[in-house]
């Protein structure tokens with residue numbers, strides 16, 4: 001209504017242009033300029049119902065940059081601009097002739113045109129969707145603004161594969177910025193100078209429905225979609241709440257946003273990347289971005305050794321004036337910068353991250369100096385990040401962006417920025433005191449973030465809702481009557497290969513060769529048609545919770561690749577069947593090798609297993625953007641391959657943990673004997689919980705028997721008899737709680753008594769001491785006193801000195817030990833009275849947790865938080 005009134009007033013006030021009616025058409029010869037219109041919008045054309053207008057417009061009311069724009073009337077949002085890189089002044093004009101649209105500056109110089117058209121123009125139309133269309137004599141479209149998107153697409157517009165959106169430099173300068181949003185044949189990406197910093201498929205809200213080649217992206221009233229099959233198949237979707245008007249826009253700061261109209265405002269409902277510190281140049285070159293935890297806004301500063309640059313571009317420069325940042329080589333500077341200067345590296349310290357690490361392929365298995373060598377002398381290399389847990393080396397290229405300060409504990413990433421020594425600086429630095437100067441970007445980003453918390457809540461609600469929908473659909477799907485839709489409907493982002501149930505049945509010879517049973521079900525050996533051996537885990541006892549877990553597990557672990565983590569090859573979700581297909585580990589699980597009657601594990605093998613397991617856990621905890629807590633570290637979940645390479649399995653129990661979530665982690669899970677005390681006391685579960693379990697596994701590697709088991713007669717010699725009569729861990733019946741025994745032997749320096757007697761003399765006291773001391777540090781009752789896994793890796797490797805276990809945080813073992821002996825005696829009696837094995841489990845549980853309310857926890861009963 002408002003726009004209709006506006007339309008009427010425009011009509012009556014400006015009879016000058018009444019030659020063309022304010023309908024959806026204007027005809028040649030027509031001229032429009034800002035000065036023609038007294039109203040402040042310069043509109044000369046409206047869509048039929050007035051939702052959009054075309055005007056010569058000066059964004060933000062400034063008086064220098066005027067653009068031919070299409071504007072959404074209700075929100076006043078610019079959805080398209082013709083001459084974004086060549087603004088005109090208020091005396092410039094737009095001409096519509098039979099040759100097309102041309103825009104001239106005040107001196108009559110051509111600034112922009114629709115270029116050469118196939119047909120002569122009959123009319124110019126603005127459609128109700130906001131598309132500016134040039135029509136020929138037969139009303140056929142010969143040119144459309146929809147085919148030349150700038151930074152926005154609207155309902156009904158298609159962004160085709162290969163097409164891009166570019167951000168505007170600022171609210172009033174619509175020039176093409178450095179960020180691009182691009183549709184590829186399989187995904188939607190955000191790029192900064194050719195480097196990916198976000199992928200739609202990796203977003204938690206995106207669902208991949210099929211593997212069709214993507215033709216275009218579009219938004220409608222219920223979501224954002226990538227379509228394939230000429231628009232007939234949804235490849236990827238982001239479901240959004242019903243809205244009559246929404247736009248998708250690459251905003252000024254480099255975030256891709258979907259906004260919907262609410263009143264007269266556009267509200268953000270989807271954005272990527274969510275963490276604005278992941279926007280490559282958010283804080284300028286070498287600027288340090290920290291996400292303020294309370295306001296969730298990015299805060300810019302400089303890393304140690306850097307000071308704010310005083311130039312207009314912001315960012316940071318080395319504080320030492322004899323150091324300068326290299327300029328990446330290109331055709332004009334072919335490494336020539338290097339000839340007069342020496343390269344050096346400024347170390348960023350721990351807790352730093354970089355946007356490209358998630359998307360670039362690292363060099364594997366190199367040490368830090370080899371990683372630096374990869375960079376030195378290569379003018380295209382601007383710095384490195386080295387992941388000591390996984391021995392991955394990342395090389396920073398193209399142009400140096402901002403550094404991300406990551407507050408996740410135990411980060412094992414070390415960043416180094418290359419500097420040139422002895423070359424004159426191109427621009428001077430400001431004094432270290434004015435670090436906040438030179439960050440114009442911050443202001444731009446702060447504003448959108450005020451509504452961010454709400455968005456997170458909405459996002460979580462959405463996530464819940466979509467999971468529920470997904471589960472309902474699965475339930476409807478009948479086994480053995482699988483439609484194409486059924487196959488395609490439930491994929492989540494980044495899922496690995498999907499198998500048919502029948503194929504897995506054939507591969508496992510109708511589930512004949514059982515090789516183990518884990519928390520969620522039974523594992524069978526299988527051979528795929530391509531002759532590769534796999535371990536197929538058939539999941540049983542699936543409650544509704546279990547289904548959720550299944551999909552979460554698949555989505556998470558499908559994208560985790562580390563040499564010490566078992567690789568998920570694929571999955572099957574058909575009818576009620578849920579299966580996971582893992583790579584096959586030919587040496588089985590550690591418990592069989594360690595506690596079984598086969599050949600004894602030699603010390604070096606045990607050590608290699610300990611180190612591999614530690615590296616795998618370190619990667620789960622800090623090698624990825626989101627921390628993953630395993631929650632069930634135990635020998636059954638450590639699988640072995642030739643050469644005793646250890647791989648951790650079953651991180652299906654683990655959950656992606658956001659910093660906010662980690663303290664809300666209250667559901668119990670895990671396996672008795674390896675459960676950290678905080679499980680029993682309702683304290684927060686963190687990655688330190690895994691560290692505790694790892695410490696328990698270390699002790700078992702040392703002794704060759706289960707910590708909580710009653711030693712068998714043949715092997716209990718050392719533990720019970722020579723443990724000393726004054727040892728409280730031993731009782732007259734030959735029972736010993738090994739962790740307590742280890743503590744006592746550590747206090748007395750008698751490490752060799754802890755070693756697996758089967759090793760006889762093939763291990764030294766020093767070797768045992770190393771593992772025992774690390775293990776005791778890991779099982780500190782106070783989680784904060786436990787080392788993180790990166791430190792554990794360092795201590796095992798020898799790079800980090802061993803620390804002394806803290807007695808005050810180990811005394812709880814004495815309590816556990818007493819409980820153990822009592823419980824074991826009860827167990828002895830139970831054995832004599834022949835009770836059910838299941839009840840044994842209940843009794844055994846009371847060994848580690850006799851607290852009220854702590855009943856038997858089986859993995860089947862465990863359900864985790866989201």
Ligand SMILES: *[C@@H]1O[C@H](CO)[C@@H](O)[C@H](O)[C@H]1NC(C)=O
Nearest residue numbers: 027028029030096097098122
């Ligand atoms: C528009 O102007 C051009 C040149 O001034 C003229 O040749 C042409 O006939 C005009 N077209 C119309 C439709 O008036």
Ligand SMILES: *[C@@H]1O[C@H](CO)[C@@H](O)[C@H](O)[C@H]1NC(C)=O
Nearest residue numbers: 025123135136137138139140
């Ligand atoms: C073109 O469209 C207009 C408006 O809808 C209509 O009046 C006109 O007759 C159409 N011309 C042709 C050739 O179809």
Ligand SMILES: *[C@@H]1O[C@H](CO)[C@@H](O)[C@H](O)[C@H]1NC(C)=O
Nearest residue numbers: 064065087169173174175176
């Ligand atoms: C707009 O931004 C571009 C790119 O940063 C810059 O070159 C240009 O001078 C700016 N124009 C105005 C009028 O501010």
Ligand SMILES: *[C@@H]1O[C@H](CO)[C@@H](O)[C@H](O)[C@H]1NC(C)=O
Nearest residue numbers: 219220221222223225233234
């Ligand atoms: C939006 O598009 C999707 C995919 O084509 C479709 O399933 C959905 O029904 C559409 N929504 C509306 C409101 O038309």
Ligand SMILES: *[C@@H]1O[C@H](CO)[C@@H](O)[C@H](O)[C@H]1NC(C)=O
Nearest residue numbers: 212215228229230231232233
């Ligand atoms: C899409 O359309 C093109 C041309 O119309 C056709 O060649 C192609 O086979 C179609 N593809 C699909 C998947 O329908």
Ligand SMILES: *[C@@H]1O[C@H](CO)[C@@H](O)[C@H](O)[C@H]1NC(C)=O
Nearest residue numbers: 329330331332333334335336
């Ligand atoms: C860059 O240097 C290399 C070797 O010095 C030379 O082969 C190459 O042609 C140069 N490239 C350009 C663009 O100058």
Ligand SMILES: *[C@@H]1O[C@H](CO)[C@@H](O)[C@H](O)[C@H]1NC(C)=O
Nearest residue numbers: 335336337338339340341423
């Ligand atoms: C590189 O060395 C050459 C010859 O020594 C010299 O002329 C040139 O200026 C140097 N380039 C730079 C960037 O210092």
